[in-house]
Amino acid sequence: MDKQELLVRTAFKLFYTRGIHAVGVNLVLAESGIAKKTLYHHFPSKAHLVEAAIRYRDRNYRAWLISRLEHVPAGKPALLELFNALNDWFHSRESDIDHFNGCFFINASAEFGDRGSVIHRACAEHKAGITALIRKHIDELSLPEGTTEEITKLVVLLKEGAISMAHVQGNLDAALEAKGILVRVLQDRMANR
Amino acid sequence: MDKQELLVRTAFKLFYTRGIHAVGVNLVLAESGIAKKTLYHHFPSKAHLVEAAIRYRDRNYRAWLISRLEHVPAGKPALLELFNALNDWFHSRESDIDHFNGCFFINASAEFGDRGSVIHRACAEHKAGITALIRKHIDELSLPEGTTEEITKLVVLLKEGAISMAHVQGNLDAALEAKGILVRVLQDRMANR
């Protein structure tokens, strides 16, 4: 692995587990065994390293989620699998995406609250990308006009809520609870058409 | 206002708007006009000041929410009012709880990821307190056995999800969307009894 890649991966792991402001570049360097000049050769500043770490996580997380959803039939099974995947993530059973410590993008947004900042915007883009992915699967359900949008919002709200509850409250079963609620809601909705 | 209180309020405001690790005690002192020795007379360390700021926010936010919910009839109207209150918060129309910058407890948990830490635990306790408050209102609905718990989870997940979407994605209308979804779900549920 080339040094740039190693820097980004090491930085991500540290930022994710300890927080971005709490981790200095010296720690990233000590952990990766790379010299400071090399870091500043590849990145003009720590902020650029942070940005690279966010993009790295975006690629990784997205790839993980896609791989989890593609081996089940499209539509409702994929929706349920989404919550199974979240459940495995919360319980740190997915080595591809590291030991669960909340959503890196929510955490980063917490540290870089200014919505105009590059970092905050990158986090928003990640969330929009995941939402688009989910919407694609809900399209498969061929729901009546307007309902697709509503169900997408429901699923995304449940997902985000589950992540928050799992991390802040330590309720690692939040994804399963959200799945149970979603199943009931979809049943009731179908019964009332 | 005595200096201890002023320190805590100033610290909270800065921590909330800029992040905890990003704000040094020197900034809190400069902003409040208080000397360093006075801070360390009242608090043994910055960590204790952070803890005090969290407890301050807990009291304040809880009091605000209670006052918003008590002037409507208990039960369903209170539930809907919860989301109206969130909506006003997201749009920074509630001066009691400062300009919206996400949930301070989620943000603090992001910076202090270790669930064993005092700060993370205080955040979890806050969330548990708010959930209890919400559950109390759902009890008023006199729902069938077991349903109270499920609806409580739904409401809390929607609330947390809305906060995340409002902050990270900047979707300030997330509370209204969550309210719309909740209304539909409750209708469907009632129709299927």
Next chain:
DNA sequence: TCCAAGGTAGACAAGTTAGTCTACTGAGAG
């Protein structure tokens, strides 16, 4: 064999961090 150049090394600088120090002030008790 030699040169060139991108990549590497870690000492260094300037500023900021949390926390400590001695000295002073002012209000209340006797």
Next chain:
DNA sequence: CTCTCAGTAGACTAACTTGTCTACCTTGGA
């Protein structure tokens, strides 16, 4: 009026922050 002491003041320390510096190494091509 005087003593006492909690509360106040801000200069100071040591460690850490990000970012820069000169010097060196290694590799590919002629």
